[in-house]
Amino acid sequence: MKLNIVIPIYNEEGNIKDLFKELDNSLKNVKYTIIFVDDGSTDNSFQILKDLYNENKNSIKVISFSRNFGKESAMYAGLKAAAAEYTCIIDADLQQNPKHIMEMLNFLEDNEEFDEVAMVNNYGNEKRSQRFMKRAFYRIMSKASGQNTVIGASDFRMMRHGVVEALVSMQEINRFSKGLFAWVGFNTYYIDYSVEKRHSGTSKFKLRKQISYAKDGILSFSTKPLKIATILGTIISTISFIYLLEILFQTIIFGKDLPGYASMMSVILLLGGIQLLVLGIIGEYIAKSYLEVKKRPIFITKKKLGFDEDIL
Numbered sequence: 001m002k003l004n005i006v007i008p009i010y011n012e013e014g015n016i017k018d019l020f021k022e023l024d025n026s027l028k029n030v031k032y033t034i035i036f037v038d039d040g041s042t043d044n045s046f047q048i049l050k051d052l053y054n055e056n057k058n059s060i061k062v063i064s065f066s067r068n069f070g071k072e073s074a075m076y077a078g079l080k081a082a083a084a085e086y087t088c089i090i091d092a093d094l095q096q097n098p099k100h101i102m103e104m105l106n107f108l109e110d111n112e113e114f115d116e117v118a119m120v121n122n123y124g125n126e127k128r129s130q131r132f133m134k135r136a137f138y139r140i141m142s143k144a145s146g147q148n149t150v151i152g153a154s155d156f157r158m159m160r161h162g163v164v165e166a167l168v169s170m171q172e173i174n175r176f177s178k179g180l181f182a183w184v185g186f187n188t189y190y191i192d193y194s195v196e197k198r199h200s201g202t203s204k205f206k207l208r209k210q211i212s213y214a215k216d217g218i219l220s221f222s223t224k225p226l227k228i229a230t231i232l233g234t235i236i237s238t239i240s241f242i243y244l245l246e247i248l249f250q251t252i253i254f255g256k257d258l259p260g261y262a263s264m265m266s267v268i269l270l271l272g273g274i275q276l277l278v279l280g281i282i283g284e285y286i287a288k289s290y291l292e293v294k295k296r297p298i299f300i301t302k303k304k305l306g307f308d309e310d311i312l
Contacts, residue, residue: 006089012093015200016092019094026098037064049064066301077298086105087161091155095198111189116158122192155178162186
C-alpha cells in the first residue's frame with residue numbers, strides 16, 4: 001500500500017461524507033487506505049462511518065473507541081494501525097484541504113533526504129489576538145523543551161513509515177504530538193498553508209482546551225517549570241533573609257518601633273501565593289507521573305471494521 005490517511009473523528013457527522021469525497025477526488029492515481037478513528041463520538045458519526053465502510057471496503061478502515069480518549073490517543077491508534085509506505089494525518093472538519101496531500105506525497109517521492117512533510121499554518125484567517133497567543137506558545141514551547149518547534153507546524157503532515165514506527169514506539173499516556181514530532185528528529189520539510197472555514201458543526205477545541213493543551217505540552221516536554229520554582233524560591237528566601245536582617249538592625253541598633261502591619265501582611269500573602277504556585281507545579285508533575293506508572297492503555301477499542309483484510 002502506498003498511502004494510509006489517519007483521520008481522528010469526534011462528533012463530525014456533518015463532515016465525514018464530504019471529506020471522503022474530497023479525498024477520493026484528490027487521490028485518483030494513488031492506492032490508499034483511510035483509517036478513520038472514532039474517538040467515542042456521541043452523535044451519528046460511527047453509523048456514517050459504518051455505512052461508508054460498507055460502500056468502500058477496499059479503501060476504508062474504522063477503529064471505534066469505547067469512550068472519548070482525546071485526539072492524541074486517536075492519532076496514536078491510527079498510526080499504530082498504519083503500515084503503508086507513507087502515512088498522512090488530517091483533521092475531519094475540512095479546514096485542512098485534502099488537495100495538499102498530493103503535494104506532500106510528491107515532495108517525499110522526489111526528495112529522499114526528507115522523512116516527513118509538515119503543513120504550517122500561516123494564521124492568515126485568524127484574529128490578531130489568536131495569532132499572537134499561538135505564536136507565543138510555540139516560542140515558549142521551543143525554549144522550554146529545547147526542541148526546534150516551528151511556529152504554526154500542525155498535525156497535518158505526511159511521514160515515511162520509519163517515522164511512524166518511531167512515534168508508535170513511544171507509548172507514554174500524556175502524549176503531545178507536536179513535541180513528539182520534533183523530538184524524534186527526522187528531516188522535516190515545512191510548507192505554508194491557510195486553514196479554511198469549518199465545513200459543518202462547531203470546533204471542539206475551545207479556548208479553555210487550548211490553554212490546557214498548551215500547559216500539558218510544556219509540562220510533558222520540559223522540567224524547566226520545576227527549575228523556575230527552585231530559582232524563585234531561592235530569590236525570595238534571600239530577599240526575606242536580607243529584610244529580616246534590616247528589621248533586626250533597625251530594632252536593636254536604633255531602637256525603632258516598626259509596626260508595619262500592612263506591609264507584613266502583604267509579604268505573607270505574596271509568599272503564600274508563591275508557595276501555592278510552586279506546590280501546584282510540583283503537583284502537576286506528580287499527577288503526570290502517577291498516570292504514567294499505572295500503565296493504563298492509551299485507548300480502548302470497542303469495534304473495528306476492515307482489519308481482517310491484509311490490505312493496509
